[in-house]
Amino acid sequence: MSVFALFAVTSIYALSQANRFASNSRYRTLALAAAQQKIDQIMTTSWSVAGAVPAVLTPGTTTEQAPNISLPLNGDPFNSETGLSSAFSNSDTQVLDSRTTVITKLTDCSGNTGSASRLLSATVTVTYTYRGLQTNLSLTTLRSTDDF
């Protein structure tokens, strides 16, 4: 009886852990998509030498998080609309994340620094908490002007 109880408890715990890992892996993929979207935005925003620096490339730290902006990591509330929903649309377990973008001007190849620089680095960090465990995921890129 004791052996069986020990086996049952151990295997149930192992299966619970497997489920937790599976869910966490899923959230990590979704967080990666959120970070990738910001990196894509940084990489594709037009930035000409002759023009002003676009808002998305302005040096500094920007944080998107609730309550100002609600970022659903798993689920899209609009998918519940007529014509867009499926039988499973309300089976999402919502996890909100926050996204922090840090833009830093670097010294470019001409030696320019500060606002005159045509080179910047961007670090995007997506943070979420699932079952008490806070997870951070970061992507970094470099960006220069479209023209020289």
Next chain:
Amino acid sequence: MKLSRMRQAAFTLVEMLVASGVFSVLSVGIMIYASSALRMAARNFATNHSHETARGSLQRMLFDVHQSASRFQLINFDGTTYTDVTAAVSSDKDAYTQEYISGRANGVRFLNQAGGPYRLTGNGTSSTIATTDTTLEFDFTGSSYTPSVGDKLQIPLLNREFDVTTPAPYHTSGGKWVVTVSSGIGFSIITASGTTSSGVTLTNPVVVGVFYQRVGYTVINNQLRFHPHLTNPPYPATAATNDVPVVVCRNVTSPKPFGLLFPSASGSLSDATNLRVSLESYDTQYSSRLFANGTTTVQAVIPSRNQPPILSTN
């Protein structure tokens, strides 16, 4: 007759009741354990399957959509007919971009680089190309790409693009093919050593062209499909014989995952350079239970690689 008075071995009633009780408790324990273990294992599989669908779909779409060289055109596909969808803004505000989402569709089409750069070798009969020529010969040696009607041709030297039209491209010699374009190229070009019409002598000049094919994604019958040879517009049109889709992932449950973005809720113009995807997946083999954490919804806004003003028309 002598009666046997031998004592026969047996369990007492109390012993039997105790044994039955222990067996019952053990059986119930095993049943509960088996039920819990099976349910948790099934949930694990379901979660993994929905995650796999989301991850595979996202990776494939990032790869293809990032390579897009045109604006995105939403389409609806009912399994037989493609119809273009005019993107109109809705009141739904995308959380990650703070822009407004268009009405959604179950498909999208765009142009992807199919091959190139390939060297321009003449007009099919001569190495010199006149401004009004509509036939161009390229050397495709070493490439698996074969041009076809409906493709786009960009010639960076001219900063122009052309539609490949009928008659169908034909093979000349070696790896060379001649394509017919929709209009005269507008320039005089020499593709071999010689003197141009303006008197400039060139040695072994190199002019190249890049070809693009119309591709698309659709979601139908819970499948995300990639169309490597999407039927050419105008739409409505039925699928052409060479339009054979590839199933990228199954278990996609969102009927219309594709949309475009508008900068304002009252805007009438979208630059159509960002594709919004909201792809919901669920292990449909596990659908009867609808457990609360079984769905995966991946949201992505994917831009095309080329941005205006060098985007192709679609």
